Amino acid sequence: MDKTEKLLEVSGLRVTFKTHGGEVNAVRDVSFSMNKGETLAIVGESGCGKSVTAKSIMRLIPEHIGKIAGGSVMFKGKDLAKLPEKEMREIRGKEISMIFQDAMTSLNPTISIGEQIMEGIIRHQKVGKSEARRQAVEILTLVGIANPESRLKQYLHQFSGGMRQRIMIAIALVCRPSILIADEPTTALDVTIQAQIIDLFKSIQQKTGVSIIIITHDLGVVAKIADRVNVMYAGKVVESGPVQDIFYNPQHPYTKGLLASMPRLDADRSIPLSPIPGTPPDLFAPPLGCAFAARCDYALEVCRNYQPAESNVHGKHSVSCWLQDPRAKKMLAAMQAPTGT
Amino acid sequence: MIVSDDLFIPMRKDNLNSEAIVRPQLTFWQGAWQRLKGNKLALMGLVIIIVLGVMATIGPMISGHEYSKQSIIMKNKAPSGTYWFGTDDFGRDVFTRVWYGARISLFVGFMAALIDFFIGVLYGGIAGYMGGRVDNIMMRFVDILYGLPYLLVVILLMVVMGPGLGTIIIALSATGWIGMARTVRGQVLQMKNSEYVLAAKTMGAKPFYIIRKHLLPNTIGIIIVYVTLSVPSAIFGEAFLSFLGLGVQAPMASWGVMANDGLSTILSGHWWRLFFPAFFISLTMLAFNVLGDGLRDAFDPKARR
Amino acid sequence: MLSFVFRRFISMIVTLWLIITVTFFLMHAVPGSPFEKEGKALNETVAQNLNAYYNLDKPLFVQYGLYLQKLVQFDLGPSTANSADTVNKMIARGFPVSFQLGLIAVLFAIISGVGLGVIAALRHNRLIDYAAMIIAVLGISIPSFVVAPLLIKYLAVEWKLLPTATWGSWQHVVMPALALAFGPIAIIARLTRTNMLEVLTQEYIETAKAKGLKPATIVIKHALRNAILPVVTLLGALIANVLTGSFVIEKIFAIPGMGKYFVAGIINRDYSVIMGTTVFYSALLIFLMFVVDVLYGIIDPRIKLHRKESEG
Numbered sequence: 001m002d003k004t005e006k007l008l009e010v011s012g013l014r015v016t017f018k019t020h021g022g023e024v025n026a027v028r029d030v031s032f033s034m035n036k037g038e039t040l041a042i043v044g045e046s047g048c049g050k051s052v053t054a055k056s057i058m059r060l061i062p063e064h065i066g067k068i069a070g071g072s073v074m075f076k077g078k079d080l081a082k083l084p085e086k087e088m089r090e091i092r093g094k095e096i097s098m099i100f101q102d103a104m105t106s107l108n109p110t111i112s113i114g115e116q117i118m119e120g121i122i123r124h125q126k127v128g129k130s131e132a133r134r135q136a137v138e139i140l141t142l143v144g145i146a147n148p149e150s151r152l153k154q155y156l157h158q159f160s161g162g163m164r165q166r167i168m169i170a171i172a173l174v175c176r177p178s179i180l181i182a183d184e185p186t187t188a189l190d191v192t193i194q195a196q197i198i199d200l201f202k203s204i205q206q207k208t209g210v211s212i213i214i215i216t217h218d219l220g221v222v223a224k225i226a227d228r229v230n231v232m233y234a235g236k237v238v239e240s241g242p243v244q245d246i247f248y249n250p251q252h253p254y255t256k257g258l259l260a261s262m263p264r265l266d267a268d269r270s271i272p273l274s275p276i277p278g279t280p281p282d283l284f285a286p287p288l289g290c291a292f293a294a295r296c297d298y299a300l301e302v303c304r305n306y307q308p309a310e311s312n313v314h315g316k317h318s319v320s321c322w323l324q325d326p327r328a329k330k331m332l333a334a335m336q337a338p339t340g341t
Numbered sequence: 342m343i344v345s346d347d348l349f350i351p352m353r354k355d356n357l358n359s360e361a362i363v364r365p366q367l368t369f370w371q372g373a374w375q376r377l378k379g380n381k382l383a384l385m386g387l388v389i390i391i392v393l394g395v396m397a398t399i400g401p402m403i404s405g406h407e408y409s410k411q412s413i414i415m416k417n418k419a420p421s422g423t424y425w426f427g428t429d430d431f432g433r434d435v436f437t438r439v440w441y442g443a444r445i446s447l448f449v450g451f452m453a454a455l456i457d458f459f460i461g462v463l464y465g466g467i468a469g470y471m472g473g474r475v476d477n478i479m480m481r482f483v484d485i486l487y488g489l490p491y492l493l494v495v496i497l498l499m500v501v502m503g504p505g506l507g508t509i510i511i512a513l514s515a516t517g518w519i520g521m522a523r524t525v526r527g528q529v530l531q532m533k534n535s536e537y538v539l540a541a542k543t544m545g546a547k548p549f550y551i552i553r554k555h556l557l558p559n560t561i562g563i564i565i566v567y568v569t570l571s572v573p574s575a576i577f578g579e580a581f582l583s584f585l586g587l588g589v590q591a592p593m594a595s596w597g598v599m600a601n602d603g604l605s606t607i608l609s610g611h612w613w614r615l616f617f618p619a620f621f622i623s624l625t626m627l628a629f630n631v632l633g634d635g636l637r638d639a640f641d642p643k644a645r646r
Numbered sequence: 647m648l649s650f651v652f653r654r655f656i657s658m659i660v661t662l663w664l665i666i667t668v669t670f671f672l673m674h675a676v677p678g679s680p681f682e683k684e685g686k687a688l689n690e691t692v693a694q695n696l697n698a699y700y701n702l703d704k705p706l707f708v709q710y711g712l713y714l715q716k717l718v719q720f721d722l723g724p725s726t727a728n729s730a731d732t733v734n735k736m737i738a739r740g741f742p743v744s745f746q747l748g749l750i751a752v753l754f755a756i757i758s759g760v761g762l763g764v765i766a767a768l769r770h771n772r773l774i775d776y777a778a779m780i781i782a783v784l785g786i787s788i789p790s791f792v793v794a795p796l797l798i799k800y801l802a803v804e805w806k807l808l809p810t811a812t813w814g815s816w817q818h819v820v821m822p823a824l825a826l827a828f829g830p831i832a833i834i835a836r837l838t839r840t841n842m843l844e845v846l847t848q849e850y851i852e853t854a855k856a857k858g859l860k861p862a863t864i865v866i867k868h869a870l871r872n873a874i875l876p877v878v879t880l881l882g883a884l885i886a887n888v889l890t891g892s893f894v895i896e897k898i899f900a901i902p903g904m905g906k907y908f909v910a911g912i913i914n915r916d917y918s919v920i921m922g923t924t925v926f927y928s929a930l931l932i933f934l935m936f937v938v939d940v941l942y943g944i945i946d947p948r949i950k951l952h953r954k955e956s957e958g
Contacts, residue, residue: 093858106849120857302348490886619792627787
């Protein structure tokens with residue numbers, strides 16, 4: 001498989017929401033790309049804009065609530081950010097699918113699950129009911145649901161939590177899309193079920209070659225499944241790179257903070273976890289400089305009023321932080337020098 | 342971007358509050374009032390209600406005519422400088438009678454709503470708070486009453502008790518409290534099982550404190566809305582009964598009685614005798630309904646963005 | 647499911663019995679004899695004969711027993727005001743007319759109410775939404791006895807499109823049905839709109855969008871079905887509304903339905919007619935509520951589960 005082929009390229013994406021007080025800048029100038037067959041994780045705290053980014057790719061932000069204020073989302077030669085709604089509907093579910101956190105509320109409780117799987121097939125493949133049913137059975141088997149024929153007639157409430165998530169994945173995959181966006185797919189599940197679902201994602205990717213964008217705040221999930229990681233903070237991507245680089249050579253203080261607040265079995269228990277103090281800024285009025293400055297132990301005066309530029313660390317690993325600036329490095333070295341000698 | 346080299350020094354954190362609250366914060370009542378103020382229609386309803394209240398108080402006195410004074414010569418006169426809303430078939434001044442009727446209708450509406458409020462909150466509150474078997478029995482009774490066509494019950498009571506202002510209020514209240522009781526009970530039950538009440542209990546809060554701090558503020562909105570909406574429903578009930586000949590008795594006048602009397606004028610052309618009472622019934626009900634709706638939106642926590 | 651229907655049926659019978667009992671004792675608590683009119687006392691022997699005919703000379707509990715006994719045979723007894731007529735005969739004459747009128751009004755209210763509510767929700771905060779909600783608030787605020795004269799004045803008297811009053815052809819049905827349906831349309835439209843707006847924010851609607859379904863499919867298949875389910879629970883109240891509303895409407899339009907007999911019964915203090923009508927209408931309504939409950943259980947698959955859980 002050609003790993004370098006760019007499937008999706010998001011550049012300069014900006015999303016704003018209307019509220020009583022004015023506009024909230026939920027996504028501020030986000031750029032990233034993803035290759036065929038790879039798994040990209042978008043991580044960050046609640047409200048950092050990771051779900052909004054995903055929904056913007058699918059163009060699922062309701063018009064009266066928010067809008068894509070700028071940027072482009074290139075997919076197979078088309079800019080999804082500007083595509084007419086009618087053409088966008090041909091993409092959704094067929095080329096790009098999405099699954100949500102809570103299958104209980106994300107599936108219709110009054111329609112049988114067979115019907116909910118089949119309607120996507122009938123919509124996009126223009127096939128008859130019996131062919132749709134055959135495919136539905138096939139996809140249910142693929143996601144590991146036993147007795148798929150009899151299960152088709154059942155309703156949502158007749159399934160367990162893990163099964164519901166499998167059904168949602170089945171619905172998303174039924175038209176063999178090239179990208180699957182999973183918005184916190186394991187958050188609402190028990191740990192044992194989480195592991196099963198992650199394994200399911202992996203096996204599906206092997207079988208179908210689908211690219212996966214997984215949105216999560218759980219770094220454990222990221223470690224298990226992702227090839228590359230985008231770390232988001234306050235509507236911006238602050239650091240991105242291959243999963244090894246992010247885990248073993250984090251550059252942004254926020255990424256370091258996230259990793260330090262993750263419990264580890266192999267860690268010395270006498271050393272306490274170090275959570276990041278404070279809360280993210282209100283995007284109603286985003287800070288002028290680096291949004292993380294207020295919570296950052298290494299913040300410089302420059303962080304207050306100037307946005308850091310993106311700089312390359314190594315290979316595909318890049319970060320947006322003033323600490324990468326040669327002057328900052330020089331200053332830090334100078335500060336350490338007197339104490340060192 | 343050119344950034345001065347001087348800025349590459351560790352940041353002074355003194356003036357940077359990471360948890361600064363940027364948006365204006367509103368209390369429950371302030372928020373509700375803000376939202377109500379933004380609702381032009383609801384405010385209009387409130388103004389109309391106030392104007393109607395004032396006119397019901399002074400209206401019968403300013404025209405210089407008495408509500409029950411009959412005059413054969415002056416019967417069925419069209420609206421004019423002397424008789425602003427015309428006269429009826431007994432030569433009585435419709436303007437005076439309309440505002441006199443407003444007193445009756447508003448009095449019935451407010452009294453019935455007030456009684457509904459007391460009985461409903463007490464009954465629903467007790468059922469919800471006690472829960473279990475008490476709740477079961479109390480609510481079974483309410484369910485039976487709820488399943489009946491309430492106007493039929495009211496008519497039955499009126500037939501038994503005989504017409505009159507007091508009996509109308511009693512008959513309307515006899516069925517009106519049911520909805521309130523159900524609402525309050527549901528609300529209390531839901532809150533009693535909520536985690537924040539459980540949390541308060543685990544911290545040793547006394548029942549009275551929980552009622553005052555948690556139950557009351559969270560139910561008050563829905564109660565206010567319900568009371569506001571039961572006023573027009575009682576006014577409608579009174580008009581309906583009067584229309585069937587079970588309302589207040591002559592020479593007293595309510596809007597329902599006047600509308601009933603004026604029904605024949607569709608053919609005779611004395612439109613003012615039907616128009617004015619009908620118009621004011623509708624206007625009053627409209628005002629209370631839009632105000633009630635506005636209050637509902639204002640108190641609905643889900644509406645808070 | 648079957649045990650639910652059975653339990654619901656038993657509670658229906660108990661409710662009905664309670665209503666009959668309360669109505670009976672209420673009506674017999676009215677002071678004075680039903681035969682005295684405008685203070686004129688009747689001739690002694692006539693009064694005795696009348697009391698004997700209506701069983702009024704017997705103790706109250708015996709009267710109650712006799713009433714129940716007749717009731718299980720669907721006999722509501724003779725009219726108090728006119729001993730030659732019976733309540734059963736009145737219902738046989740009046741109810742078919744009221745039923746026709748009521749059914750048309752209810753159907754009209756449901757179809758236009760749901761339609762209006764859905765359109766308003768889909769065009770939320772647009773002109774048509776405001777227009778629909780103005781119609782709805784007017785519908786709730788303007789009593790049917792105000793709407794009816796307006797309809798008569800314009801549709802019948804001024805423009806001569808329809809007959810003024812009475813009953814007979816389909817033209818006679820239009821105005822009373824409109825007047826009766828006006829309020830219920832408003833109630834249904836508001837409820838449908840609220841539910842629809844609520845359902846449209848549900849996550850499963852987003853899932854449906856994410857599947858690439860067309861907006862029409864999403865609205866009809868995913869939203870509308872779930873939005874109008876609660877409207878079904880409103881049917882009982884709606885029918886009650888139309889039922890009592892028809893007393894007034896039948897009076898205004900001089901329609902020979904149940905309302906006419908009932909209102910005449912009120913004016914003549916005809917106790918057996920008032921009692922009989924109350925019992926008949928309550929029974930009808932309770933039965934309809936029972937049907938609605940059972941229907942709801944069939945329509946909404948989630949209800950079945952809750953039953954199973956509570957039973958098991």
